[in-house]
Amino acid sequence: MxxxxxxxxxxxxxxxxxxxxxxxxxxxxxxxxxxxxxxxxxxxxxxxxxxxxxxxxxxxxxxxxxxxxxxxxxxxxxxxxxxxxxxxxxxxxxxxxxxxxxxxxxxxxxxxxxxxxxxxxxxxxxxxxxxxxxxxxxxxxxxTPTQLDTQVDGDRRVISSLNTHGDDGSIPRKIDFWFYGDRADLEGLAANLSASGLLIDHWLEDETGLVLTCDAPANFSTFAELTPMLLEAAAASGVRYDGWETLVIKEPESQSNPSFFKRLLVQGKAD
Structure with a gap:
């Protein structure tokens, strides 16, 4: 605590x-x-x-x-x-x-x-x-918060911060997940999680850290499923899961209706 x-x-x-x-x-x-x-x-x-x-x-x-x-x-x-x-x-x-x-x-x-x-x-x-x-x-x-409670609380805080900055959590995007441990254990983790769609993004320079990635929405539904799985996989492999990060993705602004004169011009060209 x-x-x-x-x-x-x-x-x-x-x-x-x-x-x-x-x-x-x-x-x-x-x-x-x-x-x-x-x-x-x-x-x-x-x-x-x-x-x-x-x-x-x-x-x-x-x-x-x-x-x-x-x-x-x-x-x-x-x-x-x-x-x-x-x-x-x-x-x-x-x-x-x-x-x-x-x-x-x-x-x-x-x-x-x-x-x-x-x-x-x-x-x-x-x-x-x-x-x-x-x-x-x-x-x-x-x-008393468990490890899962603490990570879920961290997920909630990150998602809240993303929302504050205008993020649309329903839009799939690249999400990176950080793990630390021995190289052999991290390789085993990557092999196990590949079946769940998480792929190696890159290794840290000292090879004691690994970043896995996947494309998914950044919302509570996604992490309610992912977080328990990631913690369980990390514990089984003897490594430490250290959270995730992603970019703010905003919903594209819908194109405004063309002006009356522009519509006339387009129609005139079509005619």
């Missing part, structure tokens, strides 16, 4: 990452987790409390996702402000949404009675309860 210095309760200036997880019931969940080494270590030595907001069924869609996110964001901000007002230290570390609930995680000193704080909060859209009876290992596995 990346080091960070933001030790505020809410982590407004910290880095946050989106993860995909499954609930105990097998439903899809989106987890927004705080990436901060210091607070992660704090969680090992202190208490973790999950503030569980069970949402009224009238405010949940067929996929188990809430339809009242603004109210839930306000509730979360209110809880963060209440923890910040306490003398005992506490930190908001993650929020998980799905299966008809939003769960807000806090790491805090044992002296902070978070259940008493939550008891002072009410909501028009959810029933609120606390749970501190789970092992650190369970919490850690749920909120």
């Amino acid at each position: 990346d080091n960070a210095t933001d030790m505020s309760v809410g982590g407004e200036n910290d880095r946050w990452m989106l993860l995909e997880r499954q609930s105990d019931e097998g439903g899809f969940m989106v987890v927004r987790t705080r990436v901060n080494d210091d607070i992660h270590e704090c969680a090992r030595a202190n208490r973790i409390t999950a503030v569980i907001c069970d949402i009224d069924a009238r405010h949940v869609n067929d996929s188990g996702m809430p339809l009242c996110m603004d109210a839930l964001y306000d509730l979360e901000d209110h809880l963060i402000a209440m923890v910040a007002d306490r003398a005992e230290p506490g930190f908001h570390t993650a929020s998980a949404t799905g299966d008809g609930r939003r769960t807000i995680y806090f790491v805090h000193a044992p002296e902070l009675d978070l259940a008493a704080v939550v008891a002072m909060v009410s909501s028009d859209v959810a029933v609120i309860a606390c749970n501190s009876h789970f092992a650190f290992k369970t919490y850690d596995a749920f909120v």
Whole structure:
């Protein structure tokens, strides 16, 4: 995890990452987790409390996702402000949404009675309860980014940057993928991935790096398929996958309709 210095309760200036997880019931969940080494270590030595907001069924869609996110964001901000007002230290570390609930995680000193704080909060859209009876290992596995999570987050950031610069992600283009390792291992990787359409673009000068390439759209659908495959192939070959790059490709501007006089001229020539 990346080091960070933001030790505020809410982590407004910290880095946050989106993860995909499954609930105990097998439903899809989106987890927004705080990436901060210091607070992660704090969680090992202190208490973790999950503030569980069970949402009224009238405010949940067929996929188990809430339809009242603004109210839930306000509730979360209110809880963060209440923890910040306490003398005992506490930190908001993650929020998980799905299966008809939003769960807000806090790491805090044992002296902070978070259940008493939550008891002072009410909501028009959810029933609120606390749970501190789970092992650190369970919490850690749920909120800590895996290698795949980290790479998917990197994909998301690159695609967002491309879009900001006017890229049309649906247009296929040359995409380069960077790998590092021993020459023999990289050759094996290239042979394995050639069946998936990735070809050698070039070797780095010191031969410890290899760039593979393919033509594909630069969008989330492409990398949802490619990224797990590339990480798995790199691990199997004993090399390191270091991400990808491509150029900004903008949708060609449609030609404007010719002027009335130009159309007359063209028609006159045709006649």
